[in-house]
Amino acid sequence: MALPTHVTLVDVGPRDGLQNEKQPVSTAHKAQLVALLQEAGLKEIEVTSFVSPKWVPQMADNADVMAAIARRPGVRYSVLTPNMKGFEAALPTQPDEIVVFAAASEAFSQKNINCSIAESIERFAPVVAAAHEAGIKVRGALSCALGCPYQGEVSADEVERVVQLMKSIGVDHMGVADTIGVGTPRKVQAAMERALKHYPLVEVSGHFHDTYGQALSNIYACLELGVHTFDASVAGLGGCPYAKGATGNVATEDVVFMLNGLGIDTGIDLDRLVDAGAFISGVLERAPVSRVARAILAKRAG
Numbered sequence: 001m002a003l004p005t006h007v008t009l010v011d012v013g014p015r016d017g018l019q020n021e022k023q024p025v026s027t028a029h030k031a032q033l034v035a036l037l038q039e040a041g042l043k044e045i046e047v048t049s050f051v052s053p054k055w056v057p058q059m060a061d062n063a064d065v066m067a068a069i070a071r072r073p074g075v076r077y078s079v080l081t082p083n084m085k086g087f088e089a090a091l092p093t094q095p096d097e098i099v100v101f102a103a104a105s106e107a108f109s110q111k112n113i114n115c116s117i118a119e120s121i122e123r124f125a126p127v128v129a130a131a132h133e134a135g136i137k138v139r140g141a142l143s144c145a146l147g148c149p150y151q152g153e154v155s156a157d158e159v160e161r162v163v164q165l166m167k168s169i170g171v172d173h174m175g176v177a178d179t180i181g182v183g184t185p186r187k188v189q190a191a192m193e194r195a196l197k198h199y200p201l202v203e204v205s206g207h208f209h210d211t212y213g214q215a216l217s218n219i220y221a222c223l224e225l226g227v228h229t230f231d232a233s234v235a236g237l238g239g240c241p242y243a244k245g246a247t248g249n250v251a252t253e254d255v256v257f258m259l260n261g262l263g264i265d266t267g268i269d270l271d272r273l274v275d276a277g278a279f280i281s282g283v284l285e286r287a288p289v290s291r292v293a294r295a296i297l298a299k300r301a302g
């Protein structure tokens with residue numbers, strides 16, 4: 001199959017990127033990050049999550065962040081909502097999209113959201129129905145689709161089983177997530193193909209952590225299947241609080257550089273994206289993880 005000519009990138013940096021940061025990041029800095037991402041041309045931004053502040057303190061200012069962002073027409077703002085309590089808190093903040101997140105492994109489901117896979121689907125069902133009632137699209141994220149920090153191997157059958165469960169409750173979009181970055185291209189294609197059995201190409205995306213340095217290869221493997229939507233995190237921020245040692249998502253800068261080289265349009269201005277990454281890295285007092293960002297910043301510094 002010919003590679004797609006356009007790719008949509010969802011920057012999950014403000015949520016996935018920052019959720020695991022130990023040092024507090026102010027609401028104003030989070031809103032500024034969103035502003036810089038949209039200036040760089042991002043059209044989809046995952047802003048925050050409506051989860052328990054005891055479990056994930058960094059996202060406790062979820063509603064304040066949603067109120068603080070300066071929305072631009074044409075940009076979609078999404079938030080995570082694991083249950084009705086989260087959805088009810090998120091609804092007045094007017095997200096364009098919500099994300100429910102399940103896992104392909106029982107052990108991760110328990111650690112991450114404190115319930116079994118079956119229970120998680122029961123919890124999501126009313127959330128999906130209420131979101132649709134409110135005219136809000138529902139994205140599903142499927143954690144540990146390529147491996148689990150507790151269970152180890154995860155099979156394509158296990159992935160497909162949960163994809164089907166999510167589909168059965170009306171989840172509109174399926175994000176296949178490599179939470180701990182252990183996937184390699186052929187395994188990623190096998191998992192994606194299971195999602196594509198139940199969702200059209202336009203409603204399947206990849207979410208790759210770069211822990212083992214495989215994320216760009218895995219994205220390329222998805223492009224070969226025609227998949228054209230990916231999550232990425234500016235500066236390579238992040239890591240999941242329930243996946244020890246897992247590093248951030250693939251850096252948005254690195255994905256854009258690769259796609260530019262392939263002649264695939266993203267609508268994103270790489271230089272401005274590097275500015276956004278440099279900004280949040282400055283707030284966090286460290287260099288961006290993105291190798292492309294480091295190279296461009298070094299070149300700029302002369």
Ligand SMILES: CC(C)(COP(=O)([O-])OP(=O)([O-])OC[C@H]1O[C@@H](n2cnc3c(N)ncnc32)[C@H](O)[C@@H]1OP(=O)([O-])[O-])[C@@H](O)C(=O)NCCC(=O)NCCSC(=O)C[C@@](C)(O)CC(=O)[O-]
Binds near residue numbers: 016086113241
């Ligand atoms: C899912 C829950 C909330 C269940 O939490 P629980 O403890 O099982 O829920 P509960 O219903 O028993 O409630 C316990 C307490 O939590 C409160 N509570 C209950 N729900 C909410 C809510 N929505 N917002 C705020 N508070 C909430 C509730 O009010 C109560 O408060 P208390 O009476 O003790 O004061 C909890 O386990 C949790 O917050 N977990 C954190 C999950 C999380 O944020 N994980 C990271 C994001 S997922 C991810 O990063 C993976 C992804 C998507 O990027 C893809 C990938 O790479 O894999």
